[in-house]
Amino acid sequence: MADGASYLATVEPWHSDKILVYVAPKDWAQSELLWPRYVLDEELAWGHAVACANLDDDLDQELIIGVRDDKKGTEHRRGLRIYDPGNASEGRWQRTLVDPVATEDLTVADLEADGDNDIIAVGRKTHNVKIYWNQLK
Ligand SMILES: [Ca+2]
Ligand SMILES: [Ca+2]
Numbered sequence: 001m002a003d004g005a006s007y008l009a010t011v012e013p014w015h016s017d018k019i020l021v022y023v024a025p026k027d028w029a030q031s032e033l034l035w036p037r038y039v040l041d042e043e044l045a046w047g048h049a050v051a052c053a054n055l056d057d058d059l060d061q062e063l064i065i066g067v068r069d070d071k072k073g074t075e076h077r078r079g080l081r082i083y084d085p086g087n088a089s090e091g092r093w094q095r096t097l098v099d100p101v102a103t104e105d106l107t108v109a110d111l112e113a114d115g116d117n118d119i120i121a122v123g124r125k126t127h128n129v130k131i132y133w134n135q136l137k
Pocket of ligand 2: 109110111112113114115116117118134
């Protein structure tokens with residue numbers, strides 16, 4: 001169940017192999033509580049692009065990650081990944097591996113003005129540009 005929690009998302013360390021979120025506790029603006037840290041994914045190499053956007057019109061913004069390279073010596077592929085916070089405050093997220101294409105940067109916009117956010121992902125060295133039209137409804 002979506003809880004609409006605020007969060008910060010990072011790749012740590014930069015260009016590395018961990019996708020993390022820090023989830024805001026309730027009433028975080030009036031407290032000095034640290035934000036709990038959750039490692040969402042370690043099955044990657046060269047995490048590169050980070051964006052947050054609501055893709056399905058629930059209370060939460062999904063975390064969208066672009067991974068540039070395959071993780072050597074493993075089956076873990078590069079590509080576009082989406083992490084849907086089922087309950088971010090309890091560290092429960094659903095990972096979806098969307099497409100194993102090199103993704104160095106990405107952005108989100110409603111390209112055809114249908115009310116749904118779409119994803120535009122690019123690879124620099126691979127010269128790829130891909131648009132992922134949102135068809136979640
Ligand atoms: Ca959502
Ligand atoms: Ca759209």
